[in-house]
Amino acid sequence: MPIESWRGGEIDVAVIGAGAAGVAAARQLQSLRPDLSIVLLEASSRVGGRARTIHPLGADGVALDLGCGWLHGARTNEWTGVAEKIGLTVDRTPAPWSDGGRQLEAADPDAKAAAAATADFFERADAYDGVVDTDLGAIVAPSDPWRERIHAVAAFVTGAELPKSSVIDLGRYDPGAGPDWRVREGYGTLVATYGQSVPTVLDVEVTRIDHSPADHILLSTTFGELKARAVIIAVSTNVLAAERIQFWPPLPDKIEAAARLPLGLANKFFIRVERPELLPTDTHAMGSRLDRRTGAYQLRPFGAPVIEAYFAGDLALDLERQGLDAAFAFSVEQLQHVLGADIATTLSPLAMSGWASEPFVGGSYSYATPGASDLRGVLAAPCNDRLFFAGEACSRARYSTAHGAYETGAVAAQSVAKAL
Ligand SMILES: Cc1cc2nc3c(=O)[nH]c(=O)nc-3n(C[C@H](O)[C@H](O)[C@H](O)COP(=O)(O)OP(=O)(O)OC[C@H]3O[C@@H](n4cnc5c(N)ncnc54)[C@H](O)[C@@H]3O)c2cc1C
Numbered sequence: 001m002p003i004e005s006w007r008g009g010e011i012d013v014a015v016i017g018a019g020a021a022g023v024a025a026a027r028q029l030q031s032l033r034p035d036l037s038i039v040l041l042e043a044s045s046r047v048g049g050r051a052r053t054i055h056p057l058g059a060d061g062v063a064l065d066l067g068c069g070w071l072h073g074a075r076t077n078e079w080t081g082v083a084e085k086i087g088l089t090v091d092r093t094p095a096p097w098s099d100g101g102r103q104l105e106a107a108d109p110d111a112k113a114a115a116a117a118t119a120d121f122f123e124r125a126d127a128y129d130g131v132v133d134t135d136l137g138a139i140v141a142p143s144d145p146w147r148e149r150i151h152a153v154a155a156f157v158t159g160a161e162l163p164k165s166s167v168i169d170l171g172r173y174d175p176g177a178g179p180d181w182r183v184r185e186g187y188g189t190l191v192a193t194y195g196q197s198v199p200t201v202l203d204v205e206v207t208r209i210d211h212s213p214a215d216h217i218l219l220s221t222t223f224g225e226l227k228a229r230a231v232i233i234a235v236s237t238n239v240l241a242a243e244r245i246q247f248w249p250p251l252p253d254k255i256e257a258a259a260r261l262p263l264g265l266a267n268k269f270f271i272r273v274e275r276p277e278l279l280p281t282d283t284h285a286m287g288s289r290l291d292r293r294t295g296a297y298q299l300r301p302f303g304a305p306v307i308e309a310y311f312a313g314d315l316a317l318d319l320e321r322q323g324l325d326a327a328f329a330f331s332v333e334q335l336q337h338v339l340g341a342d343i344a345t346t347l348s349p350l351a352m353s354g355w356a357s358e359p360f361v362g363g364s365y366s367y368a369t370p371g372a373s374d375l376r377g378v379l380a381a382p383c384n385d386r387l388f389f390a391g392e393a394c395s396r397a398r399y400s401t402a403h404g405a406y407e408t409g410a411v412a413a414q415s416v417a418k419a420l
Helices: 003-009 018-032 078-085 109-129 147-158 167-172 189-195 237-241 252-259 313-324 323-338 341-346 377-379 402-419
Strands: 010-016 038-041 182-184 206-210 215-221 222-231 246-248 267-272 283-286 296-299 304-314 349-354 388-389
Touching: 003 222, 010 018, 010 215, 018 038, 018 189, 018 222, 078 182, 078 189, 078 349, 078 402, 109 147, 109 167, 147 167, 147 304, 182 189, 182 296, 189 206, 189 267, 237 283, 252 377, 267 313, 267 323, 283 323, 296 323, 304 313, 304 323, 313 323, 323 349, 341 349, 388 402
Parallel strands: 010 038, 010 222, 206 246, 222 388
Antiparallel strands: 206 215, 215 222, 267 304, 267 349, 283 296, 296 304
């Protein structure tokens, strides 16, 4: 159906991108201004963006998230309340890295020293008071015996190798108070279910936004043109920086901000375990302590016969390019080292994310390059009270998270409600 035929080709508000931010923006706007007509335009064939749940063991099997999985800052995380309201199950099992969380490494005599060195690193970033921003590599001493562990853990957080990302930005990161919980049905299921009541057009890519006319904004899409009074743009920074959406008149400040807040990379790889009784449930293991090129492994999430491997930074990109077999070989070698050689006979590859090559996303979560942390505000600023921006990268402190994305969507919706 050509988009022109949709409501006669005219709409009050078009929200571009049905990820956590776009869905939250549309839902918030529906409740603030039921008088407005709203459409969510999504380039891919599903709602959720980087929130995506799969069921590789069958519809009744465990729900696994290829993207966001943890409700960080769960007590103050807007998605926690949404999950409970729509009848999904919030699982409060302590995350492996929090108090009460289970770690295979806990029995290791060096584990405390490694954890203390990593905690010191994050404290140094929090306390950094240099006038000039620097890169995270600069706050790790080359002589630190735990530097490889620090590089690995920091890459899990930012998605980037340390020399690429800003100390000030990491110091500002604050997911909010509260522990980390999960949604049993999956974070992706949560976002998609919440979006169900929003009029949505899938498989439609917005390619141009002409905001030169005084009385409307003209959207060009792969299915034709649509006029809107206001537009919320909730796509990733890599999509904006690649200028997959052309603005007329151009918005060079936005493009520059997006380019300097690129997406880092983290990928998940799920491994099937034939003999799950060999492994403890919901327990965390690191593949290596002495090499930054390591996976983090969550053994039997929710008790399922599965291991969830997590790779970040350059390693994640290399394994994504090499494919499933390479990721499996890498993981098996690391897991044998940690769990014993025999474990290999019980493992087989199940599913893997490939966020760098997702065409309408292009990575996992945003980090700031040195000096770019304040550009999150530039990215988030509305243009002439008609173009509004949302998405995790717009959040000053909760960037890189799905609840940060939610909050930026809610703010954009409030601004639209006021402006129209
Ligand atoms: C492996 C991994 C693990 C993660 N773990 C966590 C976690 O545990 N907890 C957490 O809080 N966060 C986590 N995150 C981050 C979280 O998933 C993201 O921050 C959040 O989902 C981003 O939402 P968004 O709405 O900003 O962007 P997106 O989800 O990228 O949504 C943007 C949408 O816009 C669409 N789009 C793009 N271009 C166009 C166009 N031209 N026209 C129309 N539509 C377009 C895209 O298809 C996409 O659906 C993780 C991410 C990954 C990848």
